[in-house]
Every structure is written in C-alpha cells, then in structure tokens.
Amino acid sequence: MLNKYSKEDKALLAVDCIVFGFDGEDLKVLLIKRDFEPEKGKWSLIGGFLKKEEDLDKAAIRVLDHLTGLDNVYMEQFYVFSKVDRDPEERTISVAYYALIDIDSHNNEGTHLETAKWFSLKEAPELIFDYDQMLDKAVASLKRTIKINPIGFELLPDKFTMLQLQNLYESVLDEKLDKRNFTSKINALGILVRLNEKDKSSSKKGSYLYQFDTNKYNEKLKDGFVFKI
Amino acid sequence: MLNKYSKEDKALLAVDCIVFGFDGEDLKVLLIKRDFEPEKGKWSLIGGFLKKEEDLDKAAIRVLDHLTGLDNVYMEQFYVFSKVDRDPEERTISVAYYALIDIDSHNNEGTHLETAKWFSLKEAPELIFDYDQMLDKAVASLKRTIKINPIGFELLPDKFTMLQLQNLYESVLDEKLDKRNFTSKINALGILVRLNEKDKSSSKKGSYLYQFDTNKYNEKLKDGFVFKI
DNA sequence: TCAAAAGTGTTCACCGTACACCCATGG
DNA sequence: CCATGGGTGTACGGTGAACACTTTTGA
Numbered sequence: 001m002l003n004k005y006s007k008e009d010k011a012l013l014a015v016d017c018i019v020f021g022f023d024g025e026d027l028k029v030l031l032i033k034r035d036f037e038p039e040k041g042k043w044s045l046i047g048g049f050l051k052k053e054e055d056l057d058k059a060a061i062r063v064l065d066h067l068t069g070l071d072n073v074y075m076e077q078f079y080v081f082s083k084v085d086r087d088p089e090e091r092t093i094s095v096a097y098y099a100l101i102d103i104d105s106h107n108n109e110g111t112h113l114e115t116a117k118w119f120s121l122k123e124a125p126e127l128i129f130d131y132d133q134m135l136d137k138a139v140a141s142l143k144r145t146i147k148i149n150p151i152g153f154e155l156l157p158d159k160f161t162m163l164q165l166q167n168l169y170e171s172v173l174d175e176k177l178d179k180r181n182f183t184s185k186i187n188a189l190g191i192l193v194r195l196n197e198k199d200k201s202s203s204k205k206g207s208y209l210y211q212f213d214t215n216k217y218n219e220k221l222k223d224g225f226v227f228k229i
Numbered sequence: 230m231l232n233k234y235s236k237e238d239k240a241l242l243a244v245d246c247i248v249f250g251f252d253g254e255d256l257k258v259l260l261i262k263r264d265f266e267p268e269k270g271k272w273s274l275i276g277g278f279l280k281k282e283e284d285l286d287k288a289a290i291r292v293l294d295h296l297t298g299l300d301n302v303y304m305e306q307f308y309v310f311s312k313v314d315r316d317p318e319e320r321t322i323s324v325a326y327y328a329l330i331d332i333d334s335h336n337n338e339g340t341h342l343e344t345a346k347w348f349s350l351k352e353a354p355e356l357i358f359d360y361d362q363m364l365d366k367a368v369a370s371l372k373r374t375i376k377i378n379p380i381g382f383e384l385l386p387d388k389f390t391m392l393q394l395q396n397l398y399e400s401v402l403d404e405k406l407d408k409r410n411f412t413s414k415i416n417a418l419g420i421l422v423r424l425n426e427k428d429k430s431s432s433k434k435g436s437y438l439y440q441f442d443t444n445k446y447n448e449k450l451k452d453g454f455v456f457k458i
Numbered sequence: 459t460c461a462a463a464a465g466t467g468t469t470c471a472c473c474g475t476a477c478a479c480c481c482a483t484g485g
Numbered sequence: 486c487c488a489t490g491g492g493t494g495t496a497c498g499g500t501g502a503a504c505a506c507t508t509t510t511g512a
Contacts, residue, residue: 004266005319008278010239013322037233049237052320056311080309080324082285090234091281093242095309163464180466181502203463204510392491409493410475417473432490433483465508473500481492 014087014094015060016047016131017075018138019068021103021118022155024164027171028103028118029135031127032067035115038089039128045135046116047094060097068116070106074154075099078141079134086130098138100154146172147229150191150217159209161199162186169229185229191217243316243323244289245276245360246304247367248297250332250347251384253393256400257332257347258364260356261296264344267318268357274364275345276323289326297345299335303383304328307370308363315359327367329383375401376458379420379446388438390428391415398458414458420446 019030034044048063050056060075081094103118119125121139126132146152152168166182186192193213198206217227248259263273277292279285289304310323332347348354350368355361375381381397382389395411415421422442427435446456 003318005241005278005321008241009281011242011279011281012234012237013240013242049234050240050311050322052238052240053313055313056309056322077309080285080306082279082324084282084284089232092234093279093285095311161464178502178504179464180504183465184467185501200511204512205462205464205508206510207464390491407475407477408491409477412492413494414474429483433485434481434489434491435483436491459512461510461512463509466506467504469503471500471502473498475497475499477495479493481490483487483489483491485486485488 012087012090012092013050013056014047014092015050015056015063016045016094016096016134017060017064018045018096018098018135019064019070019073019101020098020138020142020155021101021106022168022171023103023118025167025171026120027155027168028120029124030068030116030118031124032116034128042128043125044128045131050095056095056097060095060099064099070099070101073099073101074151076145076151079137081130081134083130094134096134096138098142100142100151102155102157105157143173148227150212150227153212159195159197159199159211161202161207161209163202163207165210189227191220191227241316241319241321242279242285243276243321244279244285244292245274245323245325245363246289246293247274247325247327247364248293248299248302248330249327249367249371249384250330250335251397251400252332252347254396254400255349256384256397257349258353259297259345259347260353261345263357271357272354273357274360279324285324289324289328293328299328299330302328302330303380305374305380308366310359310363312359323363325363325367327371329371329380331384331386334386372402377456379441379456382441388424388426388428388440390436390438392431392436394439418456420449420456 021028021030030046031043032046034040034042046064046067048059048066050059054062056077057075064070064073075097077095077097079096081096084091086092086094124135127135152165152172155168156164162183165186166177166179170177191213192210195209195211197209199209200206250257250259259275260272261275263269263271275293275296277288277295279288283291285306286304293299293302304326306324306326308325310325313320315321315323353364356364381394381401384397385393391412394415395406395408399406420442421439424438424440426438428438429435
C-alpha cells in the first residue's frame with residue numbers, strides 16, 4: 001500500500017511484560033523459558049509482538065494471557081527500549097510494561113505455567129537481550145510508584161492482614177519499616193476497611209483482615225487527597 | 230529479508246516532541262504549522278519518524294533540530310501513544326518526548342522558527358491527531374517531575390534570579406508561592422550558588438544571580454539526597 | 459501457663475506554612 | 486527623598502521517626 005508516509009522505515013514493535021508477584025513474603029518476578037529462536041531455551045521476560053489491529057495495552061494483556069494464562073491483571077507502560085541492536089535478529093522496539101499480581105490468588109489459572117517460573121528478585125537468572133536492564137528499570141519504577149499510588153494492593157489478595165501489607169512494602173522498598181508507624185500511617189489514609197474477620201493461619205490470636213476501599217479512595221481523590229507512604 | 234520474525238506486523242514509529250519553553254514570565258509550548266499532508270497547514274507538535282539506524286532518543290534530537298534548529302536540549306521520553314487509528318493515514322505508534330528550553334537563550338538559533346511559534350499554554354490552538362491529549366499528558370508529567378527533579382533549571386538561562394526561578398515554578402505548577410518560603414526552601418537544598426553579580430534589569434537595587442551547581446547536586450545524590458520542592 | 463504473634467501511644471525533632479517589615483538604589 | 490522591587494526571620498501546628506509493653510489464645 002502506498003501512501004504519504006510510504007518512504008519511511010518501519011519496525012517491529014514488541015511488548016515485554018515484567019510480571020511482579022507477591023506471595024505474602026517476597027517480591028518475585030515471573031520469567032519464562034523462551035520456546036522459539038533466537039535464544040530458544042534461555043530465560044526471558046514475557047514478550048510478544050504488537051499486531052495491526054490492537055493498541056499496546058491490548059497487546060500486553062494478550063501476550064501475558066497467551067504465555068502464562070494470567071488474566072485480569074494490573075499493567076502499566078513504563079518505558080520504551082529502542083537501541084538499534086537490542087534484538088540481534090531484527091530491529092525491534094520494545095515497549096515495556098510491568099504487571100502486578102497476587103501469586104496465590106492466581107495459582108489456579110496459569111495453565112501454561114509449566115514454562116514460566118517465579119524468581120525472587122535477588123535470585124533471578126541472567127536474561128537475554130536487554131531484559132536485565134528492563135527488569136532493573138521496572139523495579140526502580142515500581143519503587144517510585146508504590147509510594148505515591150495505591151498499586152500495592154494489586155499484589156495482595158482481596159483480603160489481607162496489616163502484616164502482609166507491611167511485608168509487601170518492605171519487599172518492594174527493600175527496607176525494614178516500623179510496625180507501629182506503618183499501621184498508623186496506613187490507617188490515617190482512611191482507604192482501608194477493617195473486616196470483622198481474622199486470619200488465624202499465622203498466630204493464635206489471629207490478625208484482622210483488611211480490604212482496600214476503592215470508593216473511599218476515589219472520593220478522597222476528588223478532594224485533592226494525595227496518596228503517600 | 231526473511232527471518233525468524235518475518236510473519237509479524239510492522240508499524241511506523243513516530244517521535245513527537247512537546248517543547249516547553251520559559252521566558253521568565255510564562256510557560257509556553259512550541260508548535261509548528263505542518264507543511265506536509267495529511268493535515269497540512271494545521272498546528273501540530275514537532276514530530277517525525279524513527280529511522281532504521283537511530284534509537285528513539287537520537288530521533289527525538291534530530292527531529293527537533295530539523296524542524297526548529299534547536300540543539301542541545303533536555304529531552305525525556307514520557308509516554309507511548311498507540312491507538313489503532315490515531316493517525317488516519319497509516320498505523321503509527323508515537324513515542325512522546327518533552328523538551329525543556331530557555332526561550333531567550335535559544336533565540337539566535339532556531340533558524341527555522343518561521344514555521345514554529347511559541348504559545349502560552351492557555352492560548353494554544355487546537356492540534357491535530359491526538360496531540361491535544363499528548364500535550365495534556367506532557368503538562369501533567371512535567372508538573373509531577375519538576376517537584377522531584379531539578380529539571381526546572383533547564384528552562385532557565387545559566388544565570389538566573391530567585392524571582393525567575395519562582396516564576397517558573399509558579400507557571401508550571403499553576404499556583405502562587407510565598408517568596409520567603411520559596412527562597413529558604415531553595416537555599417536549604419544547597420545546590421545553587423549565589424554569584425557576586427546582580428541583574429539590574431528589573432529594579433534599582435538589583436537582584437542576585439544564581440547558578441545551578443551540578444557537582445554539588447551529584448555529590449548530594451550520592452549521599453541519598455532527595456530533591457523535593 | 460507460656461510462647462508467639464497482634465495490637466496499640468507518646469514524645470520529640472524537624473519541616474512546611476503563614477505572615478510583614480526594612481533595605482538599597484536610581485531617578 | 487521617595488518609589489520600586491529585593492531581601493530576610495519567626496512562631497506555630499503538623500508530620501515523620503524512634504521507641505516497648507500489653508493482649509490474646511492455642512497448645
């Protein structure tokens with residue numbers, strides 16, 4: 001097809017997803033053994049190519065679903081990687097997304113998870129292409145964002161304990177936090193509801209379960225509320 | 230050329246630059262009358278296509294230089310726009326950058342500036358494609374970033390007065406700030422040097438000129454310093 | 459009854475904010 | 486000498502950080 005732009009160079013567009021997960025203890029990343037050339041058999045991020053009839057957000061969702069069976073996941077674009085030779089096969093520009101999921105709640109899905117595996121951030125293997133760099137950048141981006149947006153709740157089950165929430169923040173930020181200060185800070189935000197339900201799995205006393213209250217949060221946003229941890 | 234990826238769809242990649250400028254008074258954006266089809270003659274952002282042999286950062290620099298003559302400019306990628314029909318002519322994915330420049334210092338360059346024009350943000354005309362949306366998103370991104378990174382200095386001449394700096398922040402954030410608080414906050418950062426030079430252009434007493442001290446700033450960064458206004 | 463985790467308050471230092479007067483100078 | 490913009494300090498409330506003991510209950 002000839003048109004006004006016909007003399008311009010075209011390129012392949014990839015979407016690559018850094019899938020972060022949390023199991024109540026550690027922050028992990030989902031990697032996959034690549035099953036096609038080049039670099040077949042090596043550890044890789046979850047990636048695929050943009051198709052004609054979809055935008056990037058849709059492509060990211062499709063690719064993740066296709067490679068892992070994961071569905072209904074929070075995803076956000078965070079950077080574009082475009083070094084000329086980043087993919088040795090052909091010029092490919094990659095739009096990187098990170099995804100956040102609660103590992104335990106998604107255990108049942110993930111029918112394709114034989115090829116994918118969760119790695120603790122510190123134990124992740126070396127990745128192909130510029131994926132190590134992408135991973136670093138995604139972690140940095142997550143650290144920054146989780147302090148000013150309530151995206152952390154995407155990494156937790158619907159109901160969670162204060163300790164789980166604190167563990168999550170400690171994992172992402174990679175620092176210890178004080179329990180009392182953390183609790184009161186979170187409570188002061190006024191965007192969680194404490195249920196009349198306890199999780200007794202980890203203590204005799206049991207710990208209260210909390211839920212993120214989307215409505216309250218949106219109400220507060222309208223009044224100029226700024227989420228900040 | 231056939232290769233492993235040969236069945237994948239390709240797309241055009243555009244870079245579009247939102248060029249912000251400051252003249253000591255107002256925050257402005259540089260727009261251009263488009264001189265090619267489609268939409269020839271209408272107001273547009275500064276944009277062009279990515280070439281085979283360059284990465285996106287280089288393309289952004291080239292496009293800006295080519296269309297405006299502006300050189301040596303701070304630029305940062307901030308979002309990718311990929312709606313399927315965002316360019317009616319052909320599927321085009323646009324990586325958007327914003328650029329920051331001090332209008333007065335660059336007055337001499339800009340040999341091509343007959344077709345480009347500075348608009349105050351509030352008086353900018355309607356733009357083609359999804360460029361209005363891009364502009365909005367760039368402004369939001371700038372507001373967020375200028376509070377936590379010293380990018381504001383890119384919009385000022387090498388030497389500037391405290392009042393110019395304050396005007397800049399007021400323009401970007403679109404709110405009034407208190408002179409005494411602003412000055413002491415800035416001074417407390419310890420990343421400016423006050424010169425033994427005064428700018429007498431706007432008063433009899435004259436006001437001190439300041440310079441951003443990159444070395445001091447980098448030193449402080451190493452010690453975990455966080456820029457915050 | 460005791461071990462193990464949950465829940466809860468106070469103090470203090472620092473920071474952000476509100477607020478108004480004197481200074482220097484050219485005309 | 487005076488009009489104009491430049492420069493400066495203080496008081497107060499609020500927020501973030503450090504810090505430890507009591508409660509619950511299943512085993």
